[in-house]
Amino acid sequence: MKLNLNKKQISECRSIAKKIGLQVQKALSQNTSVASERTFLRLLGVDQAKHISENNQFYPYANIIIDDLVKNDTISDGVLFWMANACLHFKKDPKEVSEYLVKENISLTEIKLEKRSLIEKKSKDLAKAALEKICKTRSQRDVFIKKYKDTFPKSSTHPLKYVIVASGNIFEDIVQARSAAQAGAEVIAVIRSTAQSLLDFVPHGATTEGFGGTYATQENFKIMRRALDEEGEKIGRYIRLTNYSSGLCMSEIAAIAAIERLDFLLCDSLYGILFRDINMQRTLIDQHLSRMICAVSEIYINTGEDNYLTTADAIENGHQVLASQFINERFALSANMKPQFMGLGHAMEMNPWHKDVILLEIARAQMTRDIFPEAPLKYMPPTKHMQGDVFFSHTYDAIFNFVSSLTKQGIHLVGMPTEAIHTPFLGDRYMALKSCNYIFGGSESLYNEIQYKKGGKIEKWSQKVLTDSLKLLKSIEKKGLFKSIEEKCFAEVSRSLTSGKGYNGVIQKSSDYINPLYDYLKEGKYVRK
Amino acid sequence: MSENEIYPYGAPEHPSVSKIDLTKLKPYGDALNDGRTQVSFTLPINPSPEAEEVARKLMEKMGFIDTKVVCMEKPSEGFSYFVCYGATEYTIDFTKIHVVKVEAEFKTFSEINDLIKSKIKRKLVILGATTGFDAHTVGIDAIFNMKGYNGDYGLERYPWIEAINLGAQVLNEDLLDKARELKADAILVSQIVTEKDCHIKNLKSLMQLAEEKGVLQNFIFICGGPRLNHPIALECGLDAGFGPGTLPSHVASYVVDEFMRRKKVRE
Ligand code: B12
Numbered sequence: 050m051k052l053n054l055n056k057k058q059i060s061e062c063r064s065i066a067k068k069i070g071l072q073v074q075k076a077l078s079q080n081t082s083v084a085s086e087r088t089f090l091r092l093l094g095v096d097q098a099k100h101i102s103e104n105n106q107f108y109p110y111a112n113i114i115i116d117d118l119v120k121n122d123t124i125s126d127g128v129l130f131w132m133a134n135a136c137l138h139f140k141k142d143p144k145e146v147s148e149y150l151v152k153e154n155i156s157l158t159e160i161k162l163e164k165r166s167l168i169e170k171k172s173k174d175l176a177k178a179a180l181e182k183i184c185k186t187r188s189q190r191d192v193f194i195k196k197y198k199d200t201f202p203k204s205s206t207h208p209l210k211y212v213i214v215a216s217g218n219i220f221e222d223i224v225q226a227r228s229a230a231q232a233g234a235e236v237i238a239v240i241r242s243t244a245q246s247l248l249d250f251v252p253h254g255a256t257t258e259g260f261g262g263t264y265a266t267q268e269n270f271k272i273m274r275r276a277l278d279e280e281g282e283k284i285g286r287y288i289r290l291t292n293y294s295s296g297l298c299m300s301e302i303a304a305i306a307a308i309e310r311l312d313f314l315l316c317d318s319l320y321g322i323l324f325r326d327i328n329m330q331r332t333l334i335d336q337h338l339s340r341m342i343c344a345v346s347e348i349y350i351n352t353g354e355d356n357y358l359t360t361a362d363a364i365e366n367g368h369q370v371l372a373s374q375f376i377n378e379r380f381a382l383s384a385n386m387k388p389q390f391m392g393l394g395h396a397m398e399m400n401p402w403h404k405d406v407i408l409l410e411i412a413r414a415q416m417t418r419d420i421f422p423e424a425p426l427k428y429m430p431p432t433k434h435m436q437g438d439v440f441f442s443h444t445y446d447a448i449f450n451f452v453s454s455l456t457k458q459g460i461h462l463v464g465m466p467t468e469a470i471h472t473p474f475l476g477d478r479y480m481a482l483k484s485c486n487y488i489f490g491g492s493e494s495l496y497n498e499i500q501y502k503k504g505g506k507i508e509k510w511s512q513k514v515l516t517d518s519l520k521l522l523k524s525i526e527k528k529g530l531f532k533s534i535e536e537k538c539f540a541e542v543s544r545s546l547t548s549g550k551g552y553n554g555v556i557q558k559s560s561d562y563i564n565p566l567y568d569y570l571k572e573g574k575y576v577r578k
Numbered sequence: 579m580s581e582n583e584i585y586p587y588g589a590p591e592h593p594s595v596s597k598i599d600l601t602k603l604k605p606y607g608d609a610l611n612d613g614r615t616q617v618s619f620t621l622p623i624n625p626s627p628e629a630e631e632v633a634r635k636l637m638e639k640m641g642f643i644d645t646k647v648v649c650m651e652k653p654s655e656g657f658s659y660f661v662c663y664g665a666t667e668y669t670i671d672f673t674k675i676h677v678v679k680v681e682a683e684f685k686t687f688s689e690i691n692d693l694i695k696s697k698i699k700r701k702l703v704i705l706g707a708t709t710g711f712d713a714h715t716v717g718i719d720a721i722f723n724m725k726g727y728n729g730d731y732g733l734e735r736y737p738w739i740e741a742i743n744l745g746a747q748v749l750n751e752d753l754l755d756k757a758r759e760l761k762a763d764a765i766l767v768s769q770i771v772t773e774k775d776c777h778i779k780n781l782k783s784l785m786q787l788a789e790e791k792g793v794l795q796n797f798i799f800i801c802g803g804p805r806l807n808h809p810i811a812l813e814c815g816l817d818a819g820f821g822p823g824t825l826p827s828h829v830a831s832y833v834v835d836e837f838m839r840r841k842k843v844r845e
Contacts, residue, residue: 227655229654244747324713
């Protein structure tokens with residue numbers, strides 16, 4: 050620990066976050082959601098979609114099946130129960146069963162019920178097979194990590210360079226991703242098309258048209274994964290792939306990512322609530338499942354606290370970020386994740402014209418480093434104060450690169466000079482990476498050389514942020530997380546328990562609910578020690 | 579000296595310094611009328627002497643002379659990255675430039691309130707939202723929230739304005755219905771995402787819907803966002819448009835002026 054922060058306060062923050070987490074878990078333990086149920090189907094291998102000619106779109110079988118259970122008012126028993134029964138009855142696997150159901154327009158509930166004990170046994174077998182499959186994917190990744198002697202995150206020499214591609218066309222994205230990798234990028238994030246988060250189904254197939262991003266589909270994941278593996282082979286590095294486990298299909302994306310070997314997922318417990326107006330119960334249920342899947346797959350999560358500083362003033366509200374990080378850490382721990390997989394998020398978003406602002410940014414970055422020593426912190430570049438003046442913006446990013454290296458951040462979102470204008474051009478990415486390569490290389494050993502003045506500006510500021518966070522966490526504990534969000538405790542946004550999108554997809558589990566897949570995930574049975 | 583010829587600011591009146599001819603304006607690099615300009619782009623081919631020549635030729639086609647390729651690098655296989663300089667031969671007649679601007683006299687917070695109080699004698703109702711799939715709220719909030727923007731109070735702070743901010747992801751249909759229900763005087767629409775010109779399409783469809791519903795004349799339609807301006811707003815059928823750096827008092831000034839103009843016409 051470089052800054053002389055109050056250790057008692059830090060542990061107090063953690064224990065309060067734990068209580069907040071328990072309150073939420075208790076409130077939601079008897080719930081599931083339509084998206085969570087679709088996720089179980091996807092984990093079982095139901096990945097097809099039906100072409101709808103009216104709108105020329107594909108509608109997933111997972112949705113067709115779950116919609117039907119909702120219509121028949123039997124969803125509260127859980128899809129695993131019904132699917133296991135059907136598998137027994139037809140002696141088919143879930144994918145084959147789903148094919149039959151959709152083709153013949155049959156409901157799962159029309160199929161004759163087998164003995165409950167048999168159904169229970171069958172559902173266990175299905176669950177095991179599903180989880181073994183994602184463990185297999187996990188070990189494929191191990192092979193690459195070993196082959197390339199990849200050291201992330203434990204002994205990285207520099208923050209991992211993460212860039213976005215967002216052309217809208219997955220095949221164009223590949224061109225840009227390969228280019229970025231050659232220029233030094235280590236993680237590729239395929240930004241999703243605007244408003245995909247509000248779709249209550251996952252689009253299907255390879256897609257070539259999107260707005261401000263490319264649709265997240267299983268096929269697109271597969272195509273990009275293959276391209277990055279090939280490119281990695283050429284340049285002798287493992288290139289990590291990222292997408293967004295957020296929105297109404299948060300947990301389905303996690304399942305697909307686990308199957309297609311994504312390495313990172315943006316997966317925040319509150320982002321969808323605050324920034325997409327998705328119902329909070331729905332989000333919290335789905336995020337729990339998402340993270341349990343990440344825990345098994347060893348997918349690093351990236352949390353979204355950086356966003357708070359775009360709607361709330363970054364100088365005044367640093368404590369909201371820290372408080373939220375404690376909460377995100379807690380939710381991740383209760384989903385069996387280990388700290389080394391938690392890319393807790395924060396950002397350099399303070400007004401650049403504020404006096405000594407660079408000191409304040411260093412203070413916050415170092416403070417976060419000190420408080421979460423094992424987490425590969427995800428550091429976001431300036432976005433809100435970026436300008437059309439790309440030359441200024443490039444300088445601003447250079448300072449960001451420097452602060453990141455100085456404070457040993459884990460995952461570095463490479464800032465683009467054109468942030469205020471458009472999603473990056475190929476040349477923008479090159480310029481930005483060149484600056485990073487210079488600064489990270491030139492300051493590789495700086496972290497071990499620097500100490501901070503006792504009682505100096507940097508130390509005082511970080512201590513103040515910590516003290517304020519503790520205060521905020523205490524108030525959240527007292528009111529409960531739900532009420533606190535309603536009272537704008539984060540990002541100056543207010544949301545209520547039953548408002549927001551996707552609320553009607555929240556389901557109360559019946560007493561007959563069977564779901565060993567969920568149970569195994571919960572027990573952490575397949576999580577590597 | 580003709581009205582269009584002046585010395586550059588701060589230049590001593592010396593024969594070695596040429597005058598600016600406003601009818602023939604061009605970029606100032608290191609000296610008046612040198613026209614020097616920097617350009618940067620990438621080409622989808624590897625760097626080579628031929629690639630460099632392509633870059634130079636492109637510069638010439640863009641209207642530059644005395645072109646120099648000062649940087650050619652290889653970002654990745656199959657691409658080259660260029661920084662070039664050239665002198666443009668084109669000039670623009672500044673005296674003939676005509677830009678449509680928002681018609682309003684900018685007033686202060688208290689002037690605006692006083693004006694509404696004395697001349698309109700009731701609160702003005704202003705409704706705002708970010709429409710379509712756009713989830714960005716910071717811009718519209720900067721105009722509405724009490725705190726305002728850059729030290730300029732937001733509309734919610736105005737005692738003589740009833741300001742209602744519906745937030746983001748609001749459908750055009752819902753916005754118009756709400757405006758009717760609340761008897762709004764002005765509708766403020768924010769559009770931040772502009773990918774594939776979706777902001778233009780969205781604004782046009784708002785105005786079309788307003789026409790279908792027969793409410794085109796009921797409200798003052800205003801839009802804003804970083805890629806918007808007044809001419810674009812007019813093109814989309816709105817009454818006014820505001821771009822980056824807009825202050826709430828600018829918008830309020832316009833609403834008051836436009837309201838009074840329309841009132842006069844009615845009377
Ligand atoms: C903050 C931010 C976000 C936040 C938004 C939080 C929130 N609740 O608003 C989050 C993280 C959620 C976000 C998400 C996305 N974003 Co964004 N975001 C930004 C960012 C960094 C800053 C915008 C901002 O707040 N500016 C500050 C405000 C004060 O400025 P302003 O909006 O221009 O408003 C001023 C004026 O324009 C004017 N004004 C604005 N509205 C109105 C309305 C009226 C009536 C009037 C009079 C005036 C007015 O007055 C304001 C004050 O002066 C910009 C990059 C940038 N630096 O601009 C990208 C940016 C706007 N985002 C972008 C994109 C692509 C997205 C996503 C689509 C990404 C994705 N694929 O998921 C998603 C949006 C999903 C969706 N459904 O919309 C792109 C847009 C590209 C384009 N040209 O289309 C940008 C430019 C980033 C980039 N380079 O790619 N984003």
